[in-house]
Amino acid sequence: MKKPLSNKINWFKGVLLGVPSLWLAVFLFLPLMLILKMSFAEAILAQPPFTALLNWGEGLLPELNISFFSYALLIEDNYYIGALLQSLTLATIATSCTLLIALPMVLAMIKMPNKWQNIFLILVILPFWTSFLIRVYSWKILLRNDGFINQILLYFGLINDPLPMLYSQFAVLIGIVYSYLPFMILPLFAGLKKLDYALVEAAEDLGAKPLTIFFRVILPLIYPSIIAGIILVFIPATGEFVIPDLLGGSDSLLIGKLIWIEFFNNRDWPTASAIALILLILFALPLLILNKFTRKSQKWQDLV
Amino acid sequence: MKTYSAIKTTLICLAISVSANGAMASENKLNIYNWSDYIAPDTIANFDALTGIETTYDVFDSNEVLEGKLLGGQTGYDLVVPTASFMEMQIQAGVFMPLDKSKLKNYANLDPEIMQLLAKHDPGNKYAIPYLWGTTGIAYNIDKIKQRMPDAPLDSWDMIFKPEVIAKFADCGVAIIDAPSENFEIAQNYLGLDPHSGAEADMDAAIDLWKSIRPYVRYFHSSQQVDDLATGEICLAIGWSGDMFQALNDAADAGNGVKIDYYIPKEGSTIWFDVFGIPNDAKNIDAAHKFLDYTMDAKIAAANSNEIWYANAIPSSMPMILDEIKNNVSVYPTEKIKANLFIDKPGDAATARARNKAWARLKAGS
Numbered sequence: 001m002k003k004p005l006s007n008k009i010n011w012f013k014g015v016l017l018g019v020p021s022l023w024l025a026v027f028l029f030l031p032l033m034l035i036l037k038m039s040f041a042e043a044i045l046a047q048p049p050f051t052a053l054l055n056w057g058e059g060l061l062p063e064l065n066i067s068f069f070s071y072a073l074l075i076e077d078n079y080y081i082g083a084l085l086q087s088l089t090l091a092t093i094a095t096s097c098t099l100l101i102a103l104p105m106v107l108a109m110i111k112m113p114n115k116w117q118n119i120f121l122i123l124v125i126l127p128f129w130t131s132f133l134i135r136v137y138s139w140k141i142l143l144r145n146d147g148f149i150n151q152i153l154l155y156f157g158l159i160n161d162p163l164p165m166l167y168s169q170f171a172v173l174i175g176i177v178y179s180y181l182p183f184m185i186l187p188l189f190a191g192l193k194k195l196d197y198a199l200v201e202a203a204e205d206l207g208a209k210p211l212t213i214f215f216r217v218i219l220p221l222i223y224p225s226i227i228a229g230i231i232l233v234f235i236p237a238t239g240e241f242v243i244p245d246l247l248g249g250s251d252s253l254l255i256g257k258l259i260w261i262e263f264f265n266n267r268d269w270p271t272a273s274a275i276a277l278i279l280l281i282l283f284a285l286p287l288l289i290l291n292k293f294t295r296k297s298q299k300w301q302d303l304v
Numbered sequence: 305m306k307t308y309s310a311i312k313t314t315l316i317c318l319a320i321s322v323s324a325n326g327a328m329a330s331e332n333k334l335n336i337y338n339w340s341d342y343i344a345p346d347t348i349a350n351f352d353a354l355t356g357i358e359t360t361y362d363v364f365d366s367n368e369v370l371e372g373k374l375l376g377g378q379t380g381y382d383l384v385v386p387t388a389s390f391m392e393m394q395i396q397a398g399v400f401m402p403l404d405k406s407k408l409k410n411y412a413n414l415d416p417e418i419m420q421l422l423a424k425h426d427p428g429n430k431y432a433i434p435y436l437w438g439t440t441g442i443a444y445n446i447d448k449i450k451q452r453m454p455d456a457p458l459d460s461w462d463m464i465f466k467p468e469v470i471a472k473f474a475d476c477g478v479a480i481i482d483a484p485s486e487n488f489e490i491a492q493n494y495l496g497l498d499p500h501s502g503a504e505a506d507m508d509a510a511i512d513l514w515k516s517i518r519p520y521v522r523y524f525h526s527s528q529q530v531d532d533l534a535t536g537e538i539c540l541a542i543g544w545s546g547d548m549f550q551a552l553n554d555a556a557d558a559g560n561g562v563k564i565d566y567y568i569p570k571e572g573s574t575i576w577f578d579v580f581g582i583p584n585d586a587k588n589i590d591a592a593h594k595f596l597d598y599t600m601d602a603k604i605a606a607a608n609s610n611e612i613w614y615a616n617a618i619p620s621s622m623p624m625i626l627d628e629i630k631n632n633v634s635v636y637p638t639e640k641i642k643a644n645l646f647i648d649k650p651g652d653a654a655t656a657r658a659r660n661k662a663w664a665r666l667k668a669g670s
Contacts, residue, residue: 047399
């Protein structure tokens with residue numbers, strides 16, 4: 001009787017592990033390998049527009065055809081590195097803003113009765129019911145010279161001429177913070193919800209001031225959620241293409257746009273692939289480090 | 305074991321998609337991929353009724369989107385409509401199949417002058433049938449320009465390239481089309497240089513000209529100016545003629561008091577052609593030729609021009625074209641303006657890369 005049961009469990013385990021592995025293999029690993037392969041090709045005018053990695057000639061073994069042209073191009077001057085730094089700066093500012101806005105919102109939500117918490121959670125998710133594109137587009141209507149915000153400011157006499165807000169870094173920042181705020185709120189909320197409130201009460205009983213409680217009790221406990229939120233906002237914000245294209249001016253050259261230029265204007269799929277791959281590596285490394293940190297803090301939590 | 309099943313699944317998926325493709329290739333079907341808002345509303349229906357062909361009509365809104373698909377291959381389309389400067393590279397990449405002119409009895413209807421210009425993109429006129437054509441020029445908000453500069457040079461590139469002139473309009477918003485090759489050509493032509501030269505000195509001169517007026521430009525974009533001109537967000541723009549007419553009409557429809565006009569600068573500008581081509585993997589080749597022949601019919605060409613305000617390449621359609629279109633020198637330029645128009649030549653890969661890089665830097669102001 002014992003054996004079939006464990007067999008059943010093993011079979012179940014296999015499915016449980018096999019499905020996501022298959023998914024990752026087909027939709028993550030395979031495309032990634034294609035991009036890797038493409039990044040070592042050279043752009044040509046053909047269909048597809050890059051050289052083949054393997055040349056099946058006369059011999060038994062194919063000739064390997066590897067070019068480092070794309071990678072050499074990336075470090076040739078400060079064109080690509082400058083754009084990367086600009087993107088990272090923008091993403092850092094945007095992520096900090098989302099965190100600063102999300103934290104007080106979530107702290108307030110946690111203090112509410114359960115019924116209200118649910119209503120507010122729905123309100124946070126509600127914008128996802130309309131297309132992302134339409135939501136970014138509506139910011140154009142709000143920010144333009146004859147837009148809602150300028151009209152209100154003019155009406156109350158706070159300004160004499162409309163403030164040019166659209167097509168600026170400021171507009172891009174608003175767009176990113178607005179679009180990614182839910183991705184910061186949700187992990188923070190989940191983290192705070194799990195927090196044992198008795199610890200906060202204990203700190204209060206021992207005479208800690210609210211700020212001390214926040215920094216020495218709450219923050220160390222919800223640290224993993226904050227990191228999860230930062231990852232969810234920072235990574236897409238760095239490569240963001242749509243928001244700067246719709247709301248941004250021409251004064252910024254971001255890495256997402258550079259990939260677009262390589263792909264569409266230069267017809268250079270290999271260089272576009274190389275940039276995408278380097279971005280991925282740049283993100284994967286800190287992610288692995290952060291992951292280690294979170295694990296450590298979790299272990300520490302378990303010890304407590 | 306895992307790898308094996310992964311391969312198997314992939315093969316099954318492939319098999320399904322291949323058979324689905326096969327099923328689509330039945331006779332009497334036609335898949336067209338054209339620009340959005342770029343045909344009279346009844347053209348497709350009339351064609352289907354006449355020939356019994358069942359046409360699927362999809363739209364795109366940028367050459368880049370179309371090219372991305374074409375270079376990838378297997379688009380499933382039988383007719384696509386790139387701009388000729390893009391098609392030039394796509395022909396070299398082997399994307400298109402040569403036309404069978406014996407199936408095109410209306411081929412003689414095409415304007416020989418346009419076919420000659422088009423041959424600079426498509427040598428020997430082997431692959432492309434011109435659909436509609438236009439120019440790149442300047443659109444402006446009449447009231448806002450007159451108010452800031454009553455004697456504005458509204459027939460010349462001086463509006464853009466003279467810093468002391470464009471500076472007057474910086475406050476009401478200037479937008480420049482985000483098309484590197486055209487912007488180099490326009491600037492080089494304005495400076496009296498060969499517009500298509502890829503020589504470093506010529507390109508540097510063009511960039512210096514753009515740099516001198518960069519501070520007065522609000523943004524560089526290829527489609528935003530349509531909306532922004534119509535709502536009054538900007539007052540001066542370089543754009544493609546058809547887009548600018550759309551802004552003009554949108555403003556008139558909105559009744560917001562914004563009045564837009566468009567002109568082709570006298571120093572000369574680019575002329576472009578949107579052309580039909582048959583991708584080399586098209587399945588319904590006969591039907592595609594039938595549709596091409598249909599669009600070259602004078603009556604059909606006139607109907608399309610009347611609907612969307614673009615010039616066509618069929619001279620015999622002129623008598624049927626509305627007066628306000630055929631007498632509009634911004635749609636059908638005078639011979640004098642026409643003589644100064646030049647085509648947009650994308651140049652070789654190195655030139656294109658150098659232009660795109662210099663242009664990206666100029667935009668970012670570095």
